[in-house]
Amino acid sequence: MANLTTKYLGLTLKNPIIVGSSELTNHADKNKEWADAGAGAIILKSLFEEQILMDIDAERVNNMSGTFDHIENYLGFYLKKHSVDQYIQLIKNTKSSVSIPVIASINCFDNAEWVSFAKNVEQAGADALEVNLFVMPADFDKDGRTLEENYLRIVKELLNVVKIPVAIKLSSYFSGLANFMLELSKTGIKGITLFNKFYSPAVDIEHEKIVAAPIFSKAEDNANTLRWMSILSGKVTCDLSASTGVHSAKEVISNLLVGATTTQMVSAIYEKGASHITETVHALEQWMDEKKYASIEEYRGKLNQKNIKNPMMLERAQFMKYFSDSGK
Ligand SMILES: Cc1cc2nc3c(=O)[nH]c(=O)nc-3n(C[C@H](O)[C@H](O)[C@H](O)COP(=O)(O)O)c2cc1C
Known part of the structure; x- marks a missing residue:
């Protein structure tokens, strides 16, 4: 039987299927359910820098009249501490409920509020930390390199604070994506997660207002991850984890073939429950047995850009334009 x-x-990890950071992983009992179903690891829901700041601001708004500076400071401190304490408890409770690796997660956009939290996360017993780092590149005064340097600065400060392995979860919103991922992989981080899926806007044309787009992915959404996984995996010096659109063993296997070390699943588990983890692990095992692969290392990266006959397949994004031009 395949290993x-x-x-x-x-x-x-006993297998490469990780339950990704989300509300699925916000409670130790649920995390035990995923572990019992066969997950290789769990990434806890994120502690949000943004959420903590918003909590503080909401209290400020509610207490506008007659608020004194020291009360604001106290409330800010209390709310921050409360969120952090709950999160620390989540790590501890999950660690005592499961025997698979537990990866904590922090979601941030700056280094002001959270870098010190990372130490608490480590002390609570998390096996690793995934940091979901995103600055919306919507500031007209900031060029791409300035934004990249901000990411690198945050990562450097974080690595000075914690000793547990750190993975950075990113979007694909980088103009020099390959170059930046290579630079990032050399900072001392142990992994990069490709890619985060955002909470996105949609337009309700009936009521003419901005609403939230559907939050769950489809398997087709994995294509972008697959492309970049293949381009980057033979080059970057850290592990790569696939996220977005991993819905079944087909996407797990595809991502391993293009060089992923692990694959993260969220939407599919929301839709199908814990038994889907068991089924996916089983289907992966079955595929490896049929192909006579004894271990993942025998085929991981077989289809990364360095190993395929036609590497341009991955970069020829404008083939539609090419064909329509040539057909004129
Ligand atoms: C309801 C929900 C909550 C999420 N919460 C977080 C979170 O707290 N931190 C994080 O890094 N990603 C979060 N994500 C993003 C997922 O980890 C994942 O990157 C995204 O859903 C794409 O994977 P999927 O295609 O398997 O759903 C969340 C996603 C969903 C649907």
Whole structure:
């Protein structure tokens, strides 16, 4: 029978299927359910820098009249501490409920409020930390390199604070994506998660207002991750984890073939429940047995850009334009 173990961030996982950061992983009991169903690891829901700041601001608004500076400071401190304490408890409770690796998650856009939290996360016993780092590149006064330097600065400060392995979860909103990922991989981080899926806007044309777009992905949404996984995996010096659109063993296997170390699943588990983890692990095992692969290392990266006959397949994004031009 095939051996599904994989090394990720220096940790040994019994298989490469991780339950990704979301409300699915916000409670120790649920995390035990995912572990019992066969997940290789769990990434806890994020502690949001933004959320903490918004909590503080909401209290400020509610207490506008007659508020004194020291009360504001106290409330800010209390709310921040409360969120952090709950999160620390989530790590501890999950660690005592499961035997698979538990990866904590912090969601941030700056380094002001959260870098010190990272130490608490480490002390609570998390096996690793995934940092979901995103600055919306919507500031007309900031060029791409300035934004990239901000990311690098945050990562550097974080690595000075914690000793546990760190993975950075990113979007694909970088103009020099390949170059930046390579630079980032050399900072001392152990992994990059490709890619985060955003809470996105849609337009309700009936009521003419901005609303939230559907939050769950489809398997087709994995294409962008797959492309970049293949381009980057033979080059960057850290592990890569696939996120967005991993819905079944087909996407798990595809991402391993293009060089992923692990794959993260969220939407599919929301839609199908814990048994889907068991089924996906089983289908992966079955595929490996049929192909006579004894371990993942025998085929991981077989289809990364360095190993395929026609590497331009991955970069020829404008083929539609090419064909329509040539057909004129
Ligand atoms: C309801 C929901 C909550 C999420 N919460 C977080 C979060 O707290 N932190 C984070 O890094 N990603 C969060 N995500 C993003 C997921 O981790 C994942 O990157 C995204 O859903 C794409 O994976 P999927 O296609 O398997 O759903 C959330 C996604 C959903 C649907």
